[in-house]
Amino acid sequence: MPRTEIDLPCRVERLSILDEHGELDQSLEPDIPDDFLLKMHRAMLSGRRFDERLLNLQRQGRIGTFAPISGQEAAQLGAAVHLRRDDWMVPCFRESLAETWRGKDPASALLYFAGYDEGGRPEDDRNDLPIAVPVGSQTLHAVGLAWGMKYREKDSVAMTFFGDGATSEGDFHEAMNFAGVFTLPVIFVCQNNQWAISVPRSKQTRSKTLAQKAIAYGIPGIQVDGNDILAVYTAVGEAVDRARKGEGPTLIECETYRIMMHTTADDPKRYRSEDEVNEWKKKDPIVRYQTYLKNKGLLTDKDIEGIEEEIKAEIQTAVEHSEKMMKDSGDPLDMFLHTFQELTPALEEQKEELSRELSERRQEADHG
Amino acid sequence: MPRTEIDLPCRVERLSILDEHGELDQSLEPDIPDDFLLKMHRAMLSGRRFDERLLNLQRQGRIGTFAPISGQEAAQLGAAVHLRRDDWMVPCFRESLAETWRGKDPASALLYFAGYDEGGRPEDDRNDLPIAVPVGSQTLHAVGLAWGMKYREKDSVAMTFFGDGATSEGDFHEAMNFAGVFTLPVIFVCQNNQWAISVPRSKQTRSKTLAQKAIAYGIPGIQVDGNDILAVYTAVGEAVDRARKGEGPTLIECETYRIMMHTTADDPKRYRSEDEVNEWKKKDPIVRYQTYLKNKGLLTDKDIEGIEEEIKAEIQTAVEHSEKMMKDSGDPLDMFLHTFQELTPALEEQKEELSRELSERRQEADHG
Amino acid sequence: MAKMNMVQAINLALHQEMEKDDRVILLGEDVGRDEGVFRVTEGLVGKFGENRVMDTPLAESGIVGMSIGMAIYGLRPICEIQFSGFTYENFHQLESHAARIRRRSQGKYQVPMVLRTPYGGGVRALEHHSESREAYWAHTPGLKMVIPSGPRIARSLLISAIRDPDPVIFYEPKAVYRAFREEVPEEEETFPIGKPRVVREGKDLTMVAYGAMMRPTLEAAEQLKESDGVECEVIDLLTISPLDDEPIAESVRKTGRAVIVHEAPRSFGPGAEIITRIMEKAFFYLEAPIARVTGFDIVIPLFARENDYLPDAQRITKAARNVLSVK
Amino acid sequence: MAKMNMVQAINLALHQEMEKDDRVILLGEDVGRDEGVFRVTEGLVGKFGENRVMDTPLAESGIVGMSIGMAIYGLRPICEIQFSGFTYENFHQLESHAARIRRRSQGKYQVPMVLRTPYGGGVRALEHHSESREAYWAHTPGLKMVIPSGPRIARSLLISAIRDPDPVIFYEPKAVYRAFREEVPEEEETFPIGKPRVVREGKDLTMVAYGAMMRPTLEAAEQLKESDGVECEVIDLLTISPLDDEPIAESVRKTGRAVIVHEAPRSFGPGAEIITRIMEKAFFYLEAPIARVTGFDIVIPLFARENDYLPDAQRITKAARNVLSVK
Numbered sequence A, B: 001m002p003r004t005e006i007d008l009p010c011r012v013e014r015l016s017i018l019d020e021h022g023e024l025d026q027s028l029e030p031d032i033p034d035d036f037l038l039k040m041h042r043a044m045l046s047g048r049r050f051d052e053r054l055l056n057l058q059r060q061g062r063i064g065t066f067a068p069i070s071g072q073e074a075a076q077l078g079a080a081v082h083l084r085r086d087d088w089m090v091p092c093f094r095e096s097l098a099e100t101w102r103g104k105d106p107a108s109a110l111l112y113f114a115g116y117d118e119g120g121r122p123e124d125d126r127n128d129l130p131i132a133v134p135v136g137s138q139t140l141h142a143v144g145l146a147w148g149m150k151y152r153e154k155d156s157v158a159m160t161f162f163g164d165g166a167t168s169e170g171d172f173h174e175a176m177n178f179a180g181v182f183t184l185p186v187i188f189v190c191q192n193n194q195w196a197i198s199v200p201r202s203k204q205t206r207s208k209t210l211a212q213k214a215i216a217y218g219i220p221g222i223q224v225d226g227n228d229i230l231a232v233y234t235a236v237g238e239a240v241d242r243a244r245k246g247e248g249p250t251l252i253e254c255e256t257y258r259i260m261m262h263t264t265a266d267d268p269k270r271y272r273s274e275d276e277v278n279e280w281k282k283k284d285p286i287v288r289y290q291t292y293l294k295n296k297g298l299l300t301d302k303d304i305e306g307i308e309e310e311i312k313a314e315i316q317t318a319v320e321h322s323e324k325m326m327k328d329s330g331d332p333l334d335m336f337l338h339t340f341q342e343l344t345p346a347l348e349e350q351k352e353e354l355s356r357e358l359s360e361r362r363q364e365a366d367h368g
Numbered sequence C, D: 001m002a003k004m005n006m007v008q009a010i011n012l013a014l015h016q017e018m019e020k021d022d023r024v025i026l027l028g029e030d031v032g033r034d035e036g037v038f039r040v041t042e043g044l045v046g047k048f049g050e051n052r053v054m055d056t057p058l059a060e061s062g063i064v065g066m067s068i069g070m071a072i073y074g075l076r077p078i079c080e081i082q083f084s085g086f087t088y089e090n091f092h093q094l095e096s097h098a099a100r101i102r103r104r105s106q107g108k109y110q111v112p113m114v115l116r117t118p119y120g121g122g123v124r125a126l127e128h129h130s131e132s133r134e135a136y137w138a139h140t141p142g143l144k145m146v147i148p149s150g151p152r153i154a155r156s157l158l159i160s161a162i163r164d165p166d167p168v169i170f171y172e173p174k175a176v177y178r179a180f181r182e183e184v185p186e187e188e189e190t191f192p193i194g195k196p197r198v199v200r201e202g203k204d205l206t207m208v209a210y211g212a213m214m215r216p217t218l219e220a221a222e223q224l225k226e227s228d229g230v231e232c233e234v235i236d237l238l239t240i241s242p243l244d245d246e247p248i249a250e251s252v253r254k255t256g257r258a259v260i261v262h263e264a265p266r267s268f269g270p271g272a273e274i275i276t277r278i279m280e281k282a283f284f285y286l287e288a289p290i291a292r293v294t295g296f297d298i299v300i301p302l303f304a305r306e307n308d309y310l311p312d313a314q315r316i317t318k319a320a321r322n323v324l325s326v327k
Ligand SMILES: Cc1ncc(C[n+]2csc(CCOP(=O)(O)OP(=O)(O)O)c2C)c(N)n1
Pocket: A094, A133, A134, A135, A162, A163, A164, A165, A166, A167, A191, A193, A195, A196, A197, A258, A262, C029, C058, C060, C082, C086, C089
């Protein structure tokens, strides 16, 4: 058979259950308890509002820059909800909603955005890794964690989040390949929000989808409507089940959209049109989910108002709490903590040096 | 269409024209002039013999370590023969045959293996890059060269060689992706010789083929019988034609086998069976090609004897020439050449320092 | 002459070199349509098109490895790595290839590329956006490491870097980007790679600094003059490597005392080499140990604390007084 | 006690720690079936299985990034990078993560991993197989940089490195691997990370070296004793970073003179930091400038010339005589 097609498992599907008009494909509707459906709704809404509040705190100069998640609520929450306590979440830097869902204290997140290293500490009762800024690099840590789970014969999983741009980094390639070779329980959740700062998805790679990159590693890949939380929930759920059963990693491409700026330092008007943004706003993940919940008779506009009020109050409390935390933390000398488990001789000297200087400055301040 | 298969161009073919018994698929036989067929035969044979001579020079301690190509003659020659003078070849470290074909002086290659930097200089009338040792890293240089060709509106191509192991490196991923995104004339020739030192292809990646990795980048990929020079010639020829027409890159996986050790520092018996090696020896690329040429009435055993004699003499001349070159080169102070175009003040001082020391040593040697 | 900040001055150099020489190509993340996250490449894609100002996929090794190939082909690529904290993704391409191709090819090929990247603290940024690790490149044979301190010299040095036949790592002090303006002449100016310059003359103490540390250093010099009547000689290193130690040694032979300032971590940092060179070339003139005013041997903290980490005029002044107090 | 070369001694440490602690996992290229290209992992996959001795795909960033995840999970990964010349592929994983996870997580997580890799010249190898760039890691806050000089200390230091709660870069001098044998006791020995040791006492001159440079340095010390009656104090650094300068300063306070030896390139190399620390802590005891005997500021040449590049006893002796000649 001299010139023959090699038969490859290269079927890549796209999954969509709840379309942008809130139309449901009943045959595919996942079986989720009502209270959990509502819990997810509340979380999505709260993620959106937290973004809005962060933005105005930043504009007031009360915090530094941050990466908004608005528009990506379904794509990250629909994945994160599958994680158990013994699972590990390995985020990049645009998962504040998923992190809060996992138990991250919003006040602590605010502390971090305000420039306090203390805010970077993951909560004690969760396994999650802190924010990873170098794009793509964290995916390999998920692989190492997953290797540990397999070695210890646990049925837990490592779920890592990354963007469309991250798929261009060598580390993403090495992580996918290692996860495949060692058949590890890693869930690769790609938040394809169409943009890597100013670089559109089409310029990031020539491939039609990001999901098909799974074929290069001989592992399953699927594309889902990332603004459809039911689709994300279903696809990630299947991947997590396979992983727990020892069947290895999956790549899930969630097609979604970053509604706001990349970070507060960015001005999206420079590179994308209002029309494009408006087209995507019509596909808003929260609106369509609310329609779904209303159609199911689980939610009314009145309920929503109530929830909005509660969320507002919660955020206000978090902001106030974070400001208290800022007062209590921030001792400059604490910068010497945590470089190594113990201070080295040189660090002892340097800490002493800074402490002397600070007290001198304090004295000068007093006597001047 | 809620759960639908995405239609992807993911057809990956395998091409084989001249099988291991020398059986030809006439329908696919490439149209190659007789004298060129013979020229290729001579080159393959000469590559094999050069390896054997290098090995015994190394065993005698007359040169250092090197990476044998035996078994991969068809896989690298069938690709390299498509290159024009204005094209660029970007090798890794196992392309001595392709390099010689491109005009590299075997004596200069010997000089390099003997530890003289002078031997690393590519011939003046060829564009090829020197050997690149860091696995996979050179593929990106081919991308940059190809970008230059496109920018200068040339119809030349950059052909880069790498192994099966190299496909695991992040740089390979980034090179394939860049070549795809910018539609560059890069020919990615993978010498899948089944082993990365002691790591078998099966442990390198979970994917069934290496060719299918092209799908991740939306570019064509094909697998060929790498011990069948007619198949390699045909597949690479098609890729080169597409590249010259501005249709972008191609990945060609040549399935071949490293018959000898990884380098002379390696002992393959530690990790692979004699049986496996013998199975592959039956698929020898030279033997089957000789059968083909004999069947075409282009070659007789007598011719082969003659060619073997000539090659022997040529190699002998190269060895002798290289020994002369070693005498003429190797001035220690030349180590300071070529770090920068000009010597820096510090390097001036250091060169002076070494030169003083060397002359002192010479004097001591004389007076002692 | 127009008054420009460093962003504008670098931008001017890019415009002028690209007009002069069609071998000059820009590439990097967000350098085109977005005109760079700091707007350093403003107006360039509009003027020269996507073929000369290239938005690349998100992959630093790819950007640098591709630039190496372009440079070998005969072009003059200028790649931007968005922050110096992400140049480690392409470390191997610089160390194993950019720095070695000339030597490996025995002079047949060269890699005349420039890697531009913002470095240093002081802009309230996220983790990995405030590093100062120039010593990595300075210790790498085959690379040149350049750091300008102000708009005008940035423009001249960048032009020289673009025309340099060897790879140049060009660290841009992001804290200086918009900090102040200088007269920058329209007509071309260059400044030789590999030469420091004396920016203030004095007989009592030698201060060596570069990049964003020049301003606090000059402030300290001024303060010492005013309050202590001490005359500091201040040297702006400009090229970290190859290091030209002669002007430094010459100054110390005169002053007998020195303070070295950098925001990079102290241990195994640039200051150690400068001090060692002084010791090698002016040992017998030294009247006191040379002081280092530097970042600490820790990762620079997030911005709530970064000002306690970064050297400032007060810290430099104190160090200078200590050095001067040695009798 | 058995006489062992460094390969055997390191192998012994690996066997013993893996037996003691099932958190210890080996991974890297060719460390399993092939038992390492230098046979350092001999017998391990046979004894502990592929689950604890892992042949990985060919990807250094993958190996290190995965090790980081394993370490965070609570394991004690020991990854091998086949040659230190290929650790630049994983530079970002070390700088941006291994060195920072403890700090980023504010002490919640730690990265107790060891990166083993052969470094240095002298074995007639190919390009990229003879580098000595320990300064890169020494300048990186959050990493520990260790280099043993002989079989017995290699074994003790490796055990300490494996048990260290922080990431340790463990450079193995490949020129020493099979160069000589020492008595290595079967029963466990450790040696504290962060402590140099005085291997020869003397009052006239302090010599500081480490790794493969210890033998020529000791040779030189011996020669200086025999031919010049000079008594050199020789310090084996062992841990490059965090650098404990006290024993060095103490020695120089006694001798007033010092020579630093390393095969790494000179400029911005480890010697500069050592010299600077001496200047900071023993300036007033110095009777002569401190000398550096080092590799040159170029890529180490291929093996026909490498012996002219690498410091040897003769070069060290000459430098010492120069330092001693200063009256
Ligand atoms: C290695 C690295 N290179 C560059 C950057 C600067 N940077 C931060 S986010 C970003 C774009 C990321 O795009 P994507 O992966 O799609 O994630 P998104 O921001 O869209 O969520 C870039 C270039 C970085 N943080 N890390």
